[in-house]
Amino acid sequence: MEAIITYFETIPTLHRSILLVGGIMFFWFLEGALPLFQFSYKKWKHAWPNLFFTLTTIIINFGLAFLLLMSTDWVAANNFGIINWLPEMPLGLYALLGVLLLDFFGAYLAHFVEHKVKPLWMVHLVHHTDHHVDTTTGNRHHPIESVIRFSFTILGVFIVGTPIAIVFLYQSLSVIFTQLTHANIRMPRKLDKLMSYVLVSPDMHKVHHHYVLPYTDSNYGNIFSIWDRLFGTYMELDRDNIVYGVDVFPDEVANGKIGELLKQPFKKYQKPTIIPGKD
Template sequence: MNEIISYFSTIPSSHRSLILIGGITIFWMIENTFPLFQMQYRKWHHAGINIFFTLTTIIVNFVLAFILIKTANWTTENHFGILQWIPEIPLWLYTIIGLLLLDLIGAYLAHLVQHKIKFLWRFHLIHHTDTWIDTTSANRHHPGESVIRFIFTTLGVLVVGSPMWMVFLYQSLSVIASQFNHANISLPHKVDLFLSYFIVSPNMHKVHHHYVLPYTDSNYGNIFSVWDRIFGTFTSLPKEKIMYGVDTHMLAEENNQLKNLLQIPFQKSRSAKNMKNH
């Protein structure tokens, strides 16, 4: 455990980039070999759009990183936050609690709020317009959403009182988890089901990308599945019934052109066309 803390306390930016690129590469190869769906699409064109948004996310996080670092340092120096207030516990338990809470605020809560507040949904909508979910879809976030997610991550660090090494560990795990649960990979049903009791599995997250409500408003988790189960937002749907996208933007010229995707948050808002179960 001490080795992990030491590594993530001083993790170079090059290593963090390697985690991002390595994850996409590995899951890209796996989904090409064991695909969940045989999707007929221009994979490289699709990847190009999503990688553009990945790069904008990296830029936003890099520019604002000093805020995150200062927040983490302030919490530890001033003994502020949940982890700073709890009695001394084993380091492994301390780490698990911290990661769970960071995931709750930085991922689950951020995701839930973006679905519930119309202004924030305008930015998150770009992620849901993807009609071909694969591992590159993980970071398909409008730059505006990247800022929103950063704010929630910073809030999580403040509330949790997590040291910077834990923040870097959480972000690394979050990247890999998101690439994994978006990947177009076919796991044996029992394996996927077993994983879904602990982490967000591919089939569990694919339900969230079904094109109509109420499925779109479910399975908000990123790393841990426990929060969806605790707060009653967990649901399931046979993979054969899943159709990707969002019912307000199903046309290719709207969901597969970079220029329009960047403009969507500033276009006239549309209401969901179908609120019924599918």
């Protein structure tokens, strides 16, 4: 475990880039072999806006990285945060608690708040208005949302007290799970269900992308499913009944254009559209 922590303390930017790009490519090909839905779309055309927002997320995170480094240095120097106030524990448990709690603040809580505060929901809509959820959808976030998510991660660093190695470990796992849970892959139902008792599984997260409430406001987790189960936001829906998108922004053409998506947070709601037989 010590070797893993040492590696993530100074993980090269190249390695993090390979994890992101390699993960997208891996699940991209896996989607072709084991598709959940047979989408009738041009894969590259659909991916373009999602990859654009992946790039903006990378740029913003890179630009704000100094704040992350300052935060982790401060909590380390002052022995601040939950995991540093607990009795001394094995390094493996220390890292697990750090990742678990960062997942709560940086992912679950951030996601929950975005759904409950209307201005933040309007920003987060860019992620939900993808009508063909696949592995490229995972990083489809408006630049404003990238800043919001980063802020919650900083909050988590201070409250949890995580050193930079655990932050990088958490972010690496987050990238993998984001790509996995959005990937258009058909995992065996029993395996998916078993996985969902502790970790966020593909089918579990797909429920969150169903186009109408109350399913849209459920399954907020990113890595660990225990937060949804603990706070009562866990829901199930047969994957064959899932319809992607958001009922208040049903225009599939507009929802695939970068310019329209950049303006989406500032638009007014349209009247909800109900798809016959899918309500």
